Amino acid sequence: MIAALRQRSSSLLLLLGAYFLLNMLVRLSLPASLELDEGQQLYYAQFLSLGYDSQPPFYNWIQYGVVELLGPSLLSLTLLKNLMLFTSYALMAATGFTLLKSRDLAVIATLAILTMPQVSFEAQRDLTHTVALIFSTALFFFALIRTLKQPSLGFxxxxxxxxxxxxxxxxxxxxxxxxxxxxxxxxxxxxxxxxDWRLLVTLAIAVAVVLPHGLWFLDHMEEATRNTIGKMTDEKLKTLTGQIAVGLRSLTAATLASAALTVLLLLIPFGKGVRQTLKSGNEWSRLLGRSMAFVVVMLALMVIFGGVSFIKDRWLAPSFLMLPLYIALKVEASGHWPEKALNRFLPVALVIMVLVPLALTLRVFLAGTYIEYQKQSVPYARAITAMLKSMPERPGFVLTSDQQLAGNVRLSAPDLPVGVAPGSAMMPQPLSPDRPVMLIWRDKGRPEPELPQPMRDWVNSQPGLSQQSVGQISLPYLYGKQGDLYHFSYAVYGR
Structure with missing residues (x-):
């Protein structure tokens, strides 16, 4: 394998392709109960809009197209994610082969991306917009470096x-x-x-791509920023000093979580020449190193002057996507690295390639015994099928309490329009105004959940709608312990 990786770039792509195909097969073999982001994507795939919520719409647009092509299925979700991740790694490999003279170092720099838990594990577990961020970061640096090395209008x-x-x-x-x-x-x-005058072309194309969503953003600024600002700030922190201390601590933790494991594992092939590596470098390593450092500096300024007090590692991790290539550039500039560096690092990468799909599998089968129940442990499909069968007539519309539940409804009953309360401009139209409406809700699986107030408000806003029946269903967790049940409530309304 090592000889093939050294001789042909295609061998690296084949290895990565096999890895992402394995991850696809693992997800398709696990319960079809959707994770949080998966459910949200399948729910939003009913609509094509310039904006959706607090996240920008690029991933939603691509997912909409895939769902239109393949239908609202688990395959549509996992295929897009793994294709986008594979393309990201391929772009990073192309960038590495462009900058590094040593093919061994380029292969190591690409495979070392696997050492970032947020990119290797979390992206597979349940991330969507961050996957798009990883892809766009890889594309940006590929295009930028090609522009710097071979300036052309196209780049x-x-x-x-x-x-x-x-x-x-x-x-x-x-x-x-x-x-x-x-x-x-x-x-x-x-x-x-x-x-260079061609920079105007760069700016013009960037503005043209952003403009449609940008206009939506200006009209929906509160909706687009409310959740994000809420996640990054903490109203409980009463003093500026406390807020800055908490924010800088959060930034430090996120930086270490994004970069520390990669640095430590790269000591396996490069550990003996650390001092020489730290002193060495070239214009490319300085560019990448400063880029990463300035992101951290700007986040620190946001903490000190912008009131930010919480930064998640998955928000920061894509900013360190170039870290393995940065280290490889410094190693190459030092002129001293073991001839068998690739021999030493390849087993590390292969172990990660096995551990990630294994962990994704075990977290489902061990849930309820050694770890808490996962979102994939919830018996959505069985519950939704049972609720629909309990109705004398198939509903024309289903209203749910949250987007994850809505996505699971759509996966089980792709013919039914599904909405979420509180209503929004993206509430789908019922199949027929004369057919009944089904409401489905839950409270983290607790028994006898009360009908959420937003759903009550929606019902009250619909003229002539009255309750015809109400029920509950309790089913065991998937692969759970005997006696552990997850509870749903549902109601049927008609005119």
Whole structure:
């Protein structure tokens, strides 16, 4: 395998392709109960909109197209995610082979991305918009470095496309090109590229890609920022000093969670020359190193002056996507690394390639015994099928208490329009106004959950709608302990 990886770039792509195919097969073999982001994606795939919620819409748009092509299925969800992750790794491999003279180092730099838990495990477990962020970051640096090495109108345009896609993938992406712009201005070898007229093409394409969603964002600013601001701030912190201390501690923890394991595992092939590696570098390693550092600096400024007190590691991890390549560039610049570096690191990568799908599998089968029940442990399909069978007539519309539940309803009954209370502009139209409406809700699986107030308000807003029946269903968790039940409630309304 090592000889093949050294001789042909296609061998690396085949290895990565096999890994992501394995992850697809694992997800398809596990219960079809959808995770949080999976359910949200399948729910939103009913609509094509310029904006949806507090996350930008790029992943939703692509998912909508895949669902239109393949139907609302688990295959539609897992195929898109793994194709996008595979493309991200392929772009990083292309970037590594462009910058590094050593093929061994390029292979190590690509496979070392697996050492980032947020990119290897969390992205497979249940991330969507962050997967789009990983893809757009990989595309941005691929396009940027090609622009710097082989400046052409096409690469300037591709860089603009990457910036536009990144911005409508996740809003915090904008920190990456901003940090890179500062890094470029500090490197004399690259500074002149900032004064090339073709940079106007980059800006024009980026603006053109962002503009449709940007106009929606301006009209829905409170809706688009409310959840994100709520996640990044803590109203319980009463003093500025306390907020800054908590924020900087959170930033430090997120930085370590994103980078520490990668650095430690790269000591396996490169550990003996650490001192020489730290002293070495070139214009490319300085560019990448400064880009990562300036992202952290900007986040620190947001903590100190912007009131940010909480930063999740998965928000920061894509900013460190170039860390393995940065280290490989410094190692190559030092001129000293073991000839068998790839021999030492490949087993590490292969072990991770086995552990990730294994962990994704065991977390379902061991839930309720050694770990708490997972979202995939909830018997959505059986419950939804039983509730629909209890009705004398198939409903024309289903209203649920949350988007994850709505996505699971759509997976089990793809012919039914599904809405979520409180209602929004994206509430689907019933199949027929004369057919009954079914309400389904839950309270974290607890027995006898009360009908949520937003659902009550929706019912009251519908003229002539009256309750015809109400029921509960309790089913055992999938692969759970005997006697452990998950509870749903449902009601049927008609005119």
């Amino acid at each position: 300037y345009a591709l860089t603009g496309l990457a910036i536009g896609i990144g911005t409508i993938s996740k809003y915090n992406f904008v920190l990456i090109p901003l940090a890179t712009l500062i890094a470029l201005s500090l490197e004399p070898a690259f500074r002149r590229r900032l004064f």
